[in-house]
Amino acid sequence: MAEEELRRLRGELRRCRERTRELEDGIAAISHDLRSPLTNIDGFTRLLDHAVLQFRTLLDQAEIPASEHGRLSRTVSEIPEYLEYTLGGVQRMNSMISQLVRLSRIGATIELTRLDMNRLLAEVARDFEHRIRMTGVSLELPYLPACTGDAFEIGRLFSNLLDNALKCLDPAKERGLIRIAGRRIKQRAIYCMEDNGTGMTEEQQEQVREFLRGPELLPKGMSGMGLAIAKKIVKAHGGRIWFWAAPGIGCRFCVSLPG
Structure with a gap:
């Protein structure tokens, strides 16, 4: 049997x-x-x-x-x-x-290795150094736990999330803030990227929720593929992605990856 x-x-x-x-x-x-x-x-x-x-x-x-x-x-x-x-x-x-x-x-060839997320995120941040300096945003990167994944794909995951956060900065606020935090829960590593940008309307939040829990390749009614790429990378690693948002307050995107 x-x-x-x-x-x-x-x-x-x-x-x-x-x-x-x-x-x-x-x-x-x-x-x-x-x-x-x-x-x-x-x-x-x-x-x-x-x-x-x-x-x-x-x-x-x-x-x-x-x-x-x-x-x-x-x-x-x-x-x-x-x-x-x-x-x-x-x-x-x-x-x-x-x-x-x-x-x-994405996911066609995944090479799993032990990833130093502090080093990886520092490399990702360097790619955005000019935009960070020009926008005056404060990027906080406290100590992050390690995880298991494909270095290139996980780098792309956080690159897309950071790109989205920078695009959603609120010009009406005196200073933009993006913070990436992480913690370990049992055999999983949880990472959250939080910003104080423009946030999302209720309609936008529902579109994102529907996209994240459904099989769609691309989010309906939304431009850009950053979230689609992030979703597929997380799925290829057997992980999960979720978010919180509020209009005028900001967004928080979290991913769960193998610890």
Whole structure:
């Protein structure tokens, strides 16, 4: 009976891996198809930008009435701003495609090692050193217990959580604060990242709760993939992620990982 159950579980695992590979291949193919028109949009937008510069030079040399010159000049001066918006949209779309591809590959290969979280979080914080200095936020990193996990993936997990916390800083508050704390409970290591940012509305909180407890790949009605990446990394480690938030007060995201 035990051998039969083991064979059944192995079969399910094999089918799950096959479906995962199919998903990865599908996302890779879709991302390739999406990048081709984006490359064209980027290239033609840059050509248009160059053409506008040439047209402006010709306009300055042309002998036309002052009123016509002024009207054309105003129109031409607005075009670079529109083109900049277009290029910015292309860059954001490329970034989202890259994140989606990375999201599909999380958990494919996990190398579990004993992690010094104080060292790992210090390295993560160094990547954000410029943003932390520019925003004037205070980042507190007290002593953190060790855990077991993949160093690269756990680094990405906290990098995404820290990125979200920095994005949610409240400009109305005199000083932003982000604190990462940890404790050990039995065989688990619990880490919480807390900020005093803008927090979340009740509607946003419900969207996040629904996403965290459901099977969805991406959160409904929310932009960005930071939380989706964090959820998948935690799940790949057999962990759990939860949060607390209040409008105008801030957020606290906690993860439970193997101790």
